[in-house]
Amino acid sequence: MTATQDLAARSRAAVWHPCTQMARLDAVPPLPIARGEGGWLFDTTGRRYFDANSSWWVNLFGHSDKALHDAIKAQLDTLPHVMLAGCTHEPAVRLAERLSARTGGALGHVFFGSDGASAVEIALKQSFHCWKNRGRAEKREFVCLKNSYHGETLGALSVTDVQVFRDAYDPLLMRAHIVCAPDSRRSTEDLALAEMRELLERRADHIAAVIVEPLVQCAAGMVMHGAGYLRALRALTLEFGVHLIADEIAVGCGRTAGFFAWDQVKAPWPDFLLLSKGITGGTMPLSLVLTTDDVFDAFLSEDVARGFLHSHSYTGNPLACAAANAVLDRFDAGQVEEIGRQAQRMADAFAPLAPRVADLRQRGMILAFDVPEAPPRFAEAFHLKAREHELLIRPIGNTVYLMPPYLIDDATAAFLAQAVTATLNDVLA
Ligand SMILES: *Cc1c(COP(=O)(O)O)cnc(C)c1O
Numbered sequence: 001m002t003a004t005q006d007l008a009a010r011s012r013a014a015v016w017h018p019c020t021q022m023a024r025l026d027a028v029p030p031l032p033i034a035r036g037e038g039g040w041l042f043d044t045t046g047r048r049y050f051d052a053n054s055s056w057w058v059n060l061f062g063h064s065d066k067a068l069h070d071a072i073k074a075q076l077d078t079l080p081h082v083m084l085a086g087c088t089h090e091p092a093v094r095l096a097e098r099l100s101a102r103t104g105g106a107l108g109h110v111f112f113g114s115d116g117a118s119a120v121e122i123a124l125k126q127s128f129h130c131w132k133n134r135g136r137a138e139k140r141e142f143v144c145l146k147n148s149y150h151g152e153t154l155g156a157l158s159v160t161d162v163q164v165f166r167d168a169y170d171p172l173l174m175r176a177h178i179v180c181a182p183d184s185r186r187s188t189e190d191l192a193l194a195e196m197r198e199l200l201e202r203r204a205d206h207i208a209a210v211i212v213e214p215l216v217q218c219a220a221g222m223v224m225h226g227a228g229y230l231r232a233l234r235a236l237t238l239e240f241g242v243h244l245i246a247d248e249i250a251v252g253c254g255r256t257a258g259f260f261a262w263d264q265v266k267a268p269w270p271d272f273l274l275l276s277k278g279i280t281g282g283t284m285p286l287s288l289v290l291t292t293d294d295v296f297d298a299f300l301s302e303d304v305a306r307g308f309l310h311s312h313s314y315t316g317n318p319l320a321c322a323a324a325n326a327v328l329d330r331f332d333a334g335q336v337e338e339i340g341r342q343a344q345r346m347a348d349a350f351a352p353l354a355p356r357v358a359d360l361r362q363r364g365m366i367l368a369f370d371v372p373e374a375p376p377r378f379a380e381a382f383h384l385k386a387r388e389h390e391l392l393i394r395p396i397g398n399t400v401y402l403m404p405p406y407l408i409d410d411a412t413a414a415f416l417a418q419a420v421t422a423t424l425n426d427v428l429a
Helices: 003-014 066-076 090-102 116-133 154-158 163-172 189-206 227-240 293-297 318-332 335-356 378-388 410-428
Strands: 033-037 040-043 048-051 109-113 141-145 177-179 207-212 243-247 272-275 287-291 358-363 366-370 399-402
Touching: 048 410, 066 318, 090 109, 090 287, 090 318, 109 116, 109 293, 116 154, 116 207, 116 243, 116 272, 116 287, 116 293, 141 189, 154 163, 177 189, 189 207, 189 227, 207 227, 227 243, 318 335, 335 358, 335 366, 335 410, 378 410, 399 410
Parallel strands: 141 177, 141 207, 207 243, 243 272
Antiparallel strands: 033 040, 040 048, 109 287, 272 287, 358 366, 366 399
């Protein structure tokens, strides 16, 4: 047995892989990855794969980024961890201040979690508890969009409308309102807003919050909408007195061109804004819930139980905060403008593919297209074939997408377009 087969077999025996039907592990064996450098991952035999999905949308500047590693190493030798109840530390304070400043102070309070789903849980609890503290405990319902994805713990799954993830646990979940989603492919923005208005007119007295992924519903299959929808949605939530939660776990940190997706919306800030995934550039687990003075003040009291008594063991971990501060350093130094140039290279390289596929679409560094006449098990077949073309990519159903690290020069853009086209040729042959 080669070392590579050995690692895959040991993994099959001992590791329960996420988001995987383990019975199909022989058909789709996990790649044994030994190391990463820039956009590339290298397996134990030395073969390389371009990480076109940024390792599930977390990596920003490539693997083994020196500035990020140096920031973590320096923090490691100073203070790897201390609890954030009863203690505080410079990396957390600095990160909170810098994120708040990026909202012009509108979202001036930052709560720390460990991953995206925990940030969603925190925002749902804070929204409900805020209304309860104001004597409005009947506002306990949540609204999400059709095909929304907000994570897989029970609260997050309750506002997630992806059947494969949700159906098995349906009896355990809260009942959320699921409203028509805007979709640039079908011009459904007006319909989506009309449905939202109708629901809020009828039910706002019982609704705590609407949760939405601004600009791109990623796990839904890179379903995109315009800033106009979000402006109108913000106006509706203000008119009817319900919170708006902007889940920027995937779309934040430059993916959609602004640092925040909301930077492009030009409307009042949402009541909650969530970050995770890219915020540490793919190095450490961390999530953040940003909120307003208005929400924060509703918890201030001599009564302990009116406070937000929520925590995770690694809340505000200094190593993760140090990595996030190093990510913000890059954005302070012109990263958004650089992303704009790289996104244009992607657009130019993929334009020739447009006649062969459906709905080639792009928002910043997220590029996607659909393959309408795809054969059965298309996503799996595409993923496997792509490996032969040095590409690590996992379509969602019939939607092929790229969400690469911010390392796209002309040669890399050309390589990606060529590898995707070659894979498509193989799979549709
Ligand atoms: C990935 C994701 C989550 C969940 O984050 P995890 O870190 O996987 O728990 C929540 N919302 C959105 C929009 C996501 O893309």
